Amino acid sequence: MRRPVLLTLLLLPPLLVAGCTSTAKAPATGTPAASASPSTPAVDYTAWQAGKSTPVADPVYPARGTAALDVLHYGLALDWAPPTKTLTGTATLRIRPTKDAPNLVLDFMPYQVDAVTLDGTTVTGAVAKEKLTVAAPVTADKPVTLVVKYHGSPRTTPMPSHRSDVEPLGLTVTKEGGLWTMQEPFGAFTWYPANDMPSDEALYDIEVTVPTGWSAIASGTPEPPSGTTFTYRSTDPVATYLTTLAVGKYQKLTATGPHGIPLTYWYRKGADDKLLPYLKKSPQYLAWLEKRFGPYPFPSGGIVLVDSESGMETQQMITMGRKIEDSKARRDRWGTDLLHEYAHQWFGDSVTPTTWNDLWLNEGFATYAQDLYTQETLKLSDASLDRYLRQADAKLRAKLGPPGRPNPKNFAEGNVYLCPEAMLREIHNLIGDKKFFALATAWVQERKNTQQDRAAFIAFVNEQTGRDLTKLINTWLDSKTTPKSVVK
DSSP, rough: OOOHHHHHHHHHHHHHHHHHOOOOOOOOOOOOOOOOTTTTTOOEEEEEEEHHOOOOOOSSTTTTTTTHHHEEEEEEEEEEETTTEEEEEEEEEEESSSOOOEEEEOOOOOOOEEEETTTEEEEEEEEETTTEEEEEBBBBOEEEEEEEEEEEOOOOOOOOOOOOOOOOEEEETTSSSOOEOOOOOOOGGGSSSSSSTTTTTEEEEEEEETTTHHHHHHHSSSEEEEEEEEEEEEEEEEEEGGOOEEEEEEEEEEEEEEEEEEEEEEEEETTTTTGGHHHHHHHHHHHHHHHHHHHHHHSOOEEEEESSSSSEEEEESEEOOOOOOSSSHHHHHHHHHHHHHHHHHHHHTTEEEESGGGHHHHHHHHHHHHHHHHHHHTTHHHHHHHHHHHHHHHHHHHHOEEETTTGGTTTEEEEEEEEHHHHHHHHHHHHHHHHHHHHHHHHHTTTTHHHHHEHHHHHHHHHHHSSSHHHHHHHHOOSSSSOOOOOO
């Protein structure tokens, strides 16, 4: 997620002045692969094994998601009707239960549920308190296919934060009848039944039908549209918070990134013209990031502009808010915010935190990449960056506490951005450029498509550096005050 706007406005100027595995394709939505024997019409779930996760109950937002099931694949067939603001959907979920249970429970907004089947048999599905309960027993490690048909008007859910750019989470309807969504730490359940927590990643096929003249944009790799139906496929696993959906009267622009990576930009002609130069810098941003962190981890990339004040690293299709102050300085900061979201494709998308306690793993690296880019672009000194980070760290710890145990009411506020960035800066200064970027590259390239936590990161850093940095990392993550530097 983009660095909080207030934090950027208040803290970035001193720096300037001072000077989300296998990628085997899954069958298309709604077309399960049958076994070899015609007498046994069971679904072959091996096609979706790349979506297998080890779900961990989230301690920060325990009401969202469940460790009792692992969704392997979401097949979403959606239809949006702007005149009536009605979303009609068929969600086909391939689910691996992780334990025996009398029912299946998923996060879901209370849409009108029209039909529910489990392995082709009609079952009862009831929605209450943003949970869909399917009354049918399941067995551990015996995958099932759940199909939910529903319709209704989308509604959002509150964001647990005090950021200056706080907006409701989930699927938002625009005045023109379009759609957009941002959903960190949760909110995917506002448009499809979901196990809405970061540790359960899955493969996706998303197809969206819209009226003539409208476009639908989603996370994943775009496939050629069929009439007014737009299709996107994710063959790398995706956490629910990293999915996106936008519908509107968009213009489309294509480009090519490093190594032939196809890029797609979606914008409104006229309204978004001043942001186009920054969209077109995407190949430059990606080349800069690849030089430091290794190859871009996905088969395609892109950006969709929406009516938001924030930005979000939604996988393969970044969701960027167009609501910013109309000044050259603010647009330039928006450009570095875009680089921040691209950095998340490595840190957060390809390597995802197991729980929200480790949001610092995402934001620390992405924010550090953003500030290193700013430092290089503006030719700022190392001393100015060190001074800025230590000053910012002290202010944020005093206000919000340490980054390693974030307050559930203060999601994605400044301490999980700048404080872990300052920690990474300390490690960087300690081991030097060559070893630091080798470490960061190995972290994302060797752990592609996995979920990681603090303990795994500490073990990795110790192994890579040949030093025991356990105390250093834990102190930076848990101390109420800025730790003393160990760099001579």
